[in-house]
Amino acid sequence: MTHAPANKNAWTKHAAAALAGTGVHASRPVHSNQTAPALVAEALRRHEGRLSVDGAFMVETGVHTGRSVQDKFVVDEPSVTADIWWGKVNQPMPVDRFNALKGRVQAYLQGQELFTQDLYAGADPEHRVRVRLVTTQAWNALFARNMFIRPPEADLPAFEPDYVILHAPLFQTDPEVDGVRSSTTIALSFEQKLIVIAGSEYAGEVKKSIFAVMNWLLPPKGVMPMHCSANIGRDGDVALFFGLSGTGKTTLSSDPERKLIGDDEHGWGENGTFNFEGGCYAKVINLSQEAEPEIWAASNRFGSVLENVIGDEHGNLDLADGSLTENTRSCYPVEFIPNVNLAGRGGQPKNVFMLTCDAFGVLPPISRLTPAQAMYHFLSGYTAQVAGTEKGLGSEPKAAFSTCFAHPFLPRRPEVYGQMFADLIAKHGATCWLVNTGWSGGQFGVGKRMAIKHTRALLRGALDGSLTKMEFRKEPFFGLAIPLHVSGIPDEVLDPRQSWADKAGYDRVAKQLIGRFEENFAAYEAGVADDVKAAAIRAAA
Structure with a gap:
């Protein structure tokens, strides 16, 4: 200083x-x-x-509670x-x-x-x-x-x-x-x-x-910048977690059995993976001490910054209060997380997870992707915004597509980053997965949010390799390979259609989302290889 x-x-x-x-x-x-x-x-x-009761600095950001x-x-x-x-x-x-x-x-x-x-x-x-x-x-x-x-x-x-x-x-x-x-x-x-x-x-x-x-x-x-979190296992295996705000990048990469490299921004090149940052910027609306103890503890200590988090006159926090914004945030140094890789660096990724919060409730909790499908979903960058979390949204969920999971931050054309992604996957042989952290059994307002214990169990299976040894089948709507059975997880959770009581309703909503995928991909289709075009989600003829 x-x-x-x-x-x-x-x-x-x-x-x-x-x-x-x-x-x-x-x-x-x-x-x-x-x-x-x-x-x-x-x-x-x-x-x-002002200070919270535990010493974190609480601040309100006025009319701007998100990026302009x-x-x-x-x-x-x-x-x-x-x-x-x-x-x-x-x-x-x-x-x-x-x-x-x-x-x-x-x-x-x-x-x-x-x-x-x-x-x-x-x-x-x-x-x-x-x-x-x-x-x-x-x-x-x-x-x-x-x-x-x-x-x-x-x-x-x-x-x-x-x-x-x-x-x-x-x-x-x-x-x-x-x-x-x-x-x-x-x-x-x-x-x-x-x-x-x-x-x-x-x-x-x-x-x-x-x-x-x-x-x-x-x-x-020759380095690919990525909007993703990353962690590393005991054997040095690196995992990447792509996803937009609210999909679970920070939560799922904070794993007590793996060391966190970083929660949001990384580079991937010949030297492996490295963090751009030295801190975490976690969304904390409805943060649960039981489900996310590391983020909870890091957010409730001196040196952390809490943006637009509500507290009483004594600084006792109410993390469920979104009266200022649903985009409440906690900012803290990475060393506030106990299980962290302080060097901020790791080797070549072994697993790549693309996270989506599907509020329509029609995507499976986990799917194994081919390289062509991985490229397609990377360029699509799909999630869904939930009604009530942003001004102007109606009663239905709204599909959101952010190419490369980083649309607002790309100064170069998406094809530049997409080609780098495809080349790195091909060169280093990473296994790619699509993970739905959103709804199951119905869309928002009908179904329930995917149980985090189920998501973590599926991720553990992917990370330790046990999931890849299981039997998969191709579901008919999105062409995704889903596991038939996973110990400890109900079969109907693995197959989203089976989790819906109203099967005709599932078919209708799934077809609507397929149409949105088609409409979004039209902007990129001319610039991708034939195998990626063939892997695109399309309505049945």
């Missing part, structure tokens, strides 16, 4: 070093690389939040424009507009008390990115310190950032002046290696902006 010196000349020198490469010139105190206790003390002094996907821009620069996947996810921002916005934010920041953190993204030194965060909020500095990899103290004096984040959560952008959509803007320049985040206190913007950077930098180096 670097302390702000008392001497004025020394203070000026300290501030200049802390802000080097950011374009910001301090006129007020700069707190650089403070530790968690110091940042909590500063956040309390500034009334940014419509306010994300990529600067349209000559060296990158041909390779960007332009569209709704990567909206172009002219260079002159970005430079003007950057100047306004830099001017704003230099009039504020600032907190800086120098951090790494990437546990593999060969593919590491050095990040310097400049923010006006102590708790956001704590969030970043929890989420990214903290360099050794000896590395800090010579630290030079590869990318800079200018984080101004209370600065309001002006659509007329800045040429943006609203008072919130996230703008990323790959040429200037600079990210501007303005008008949102939701800390996930900081985390995911660097994930987008890794998704840009790594493919040309």
Whole structure:
């Protein structure tokens, strides 16, 4: 940690070093690389939040309780424009507009008390990115310190950032002046290696902006960036868990019998698997101490950050209360999980799980995929949003497709990542599985959520190899290979149609979901191989 010196000349020198490469010139105190206790003390002094009864820092993020996907821009620069996947996810921002916005934010920041953190993204030194965060909020500095990899103290004096984040959560952008959509803007320049985040206190913007950077930098180096969790067994076997928010990536990768590598973002290349981060960002709505004891314990201790979690006046938490948002979050360093691989690295994956929370209740709890099916489901990235969890959803579940399980974070075209995935699976022979952590016996409102004990048992069978030795059959709707019998799990759970009392209702809902798969895949079909086209889910002729 670097302390702000008392001497004025020394203070000026300290501030200049802390802000080097950011374009910001301090006129007020700069707190650089403070530790968690110091940042909590500063956040309390500034009334940014309060402590829970167990010492976690509780904060509310105002109107933004999730990412502002419509306010994300990529600067349209000559060296990158041909390779960007332009569209709704990567909206172009002219260079002159970005430079003007950057100047306004830099001017704003230099009039504020600032907190800086120098951090790494990437546990593999060969593919590491050095990040310097400049923010006006102590708790956001704590969030970043929890989420990214903290360099050794000896590395800090010579630290030079590869990318800079200018984080101004209370600065309001002006659509007329800045040429943006609203008072919130996230703008990323790959040429200037600079990210501007303005008008949102939701800390996930900081985390995911660097994930987008890794998704840009790594493919040309032969490393596939992945939106997945990962863990490693006693014999060194690595498992990957792809999935969108709420599908169980964090929960299922936190296994007492396996060491956690990381819960959300990884790279896969010739050196094996490595975590991008040094922390976990778990969704904690309805978190159960009994079902998820490790995440529960990590979330309820000093140093953790709780976003939009409700508590009483004494700081006693109510994790079932979604009155602020269903997207309540806990952020903590990986070392808060007792069974963790602190190196953040592992070998080549042996098993790849694609998680979906199927609220329609028609997908089986586990299916073994062929390589072509794995490619198809990777490009599809299916899950279902449950009615009531987001504004604008009706009474029925809504199918959601996020290609490569990372649509909002892909600066390059999906085919780039899809081909890397196919090549790595073929080269290293990983077994691929589709896992439904959603509903069984009926869709949301009729059936029940898949029992986590059943999901964990099926995963254990896949991981120890016993499941692959069992007899499988092909179910008729989605063409998926499902096990006939698994000890301890009712047969009707393995076959989703048999779990429905209303068989005609299952057939109707399954056909509706097949239609959604077909409609989504049309955007990618022209760019995939014939075997993947043949593996696509299609309605019966």
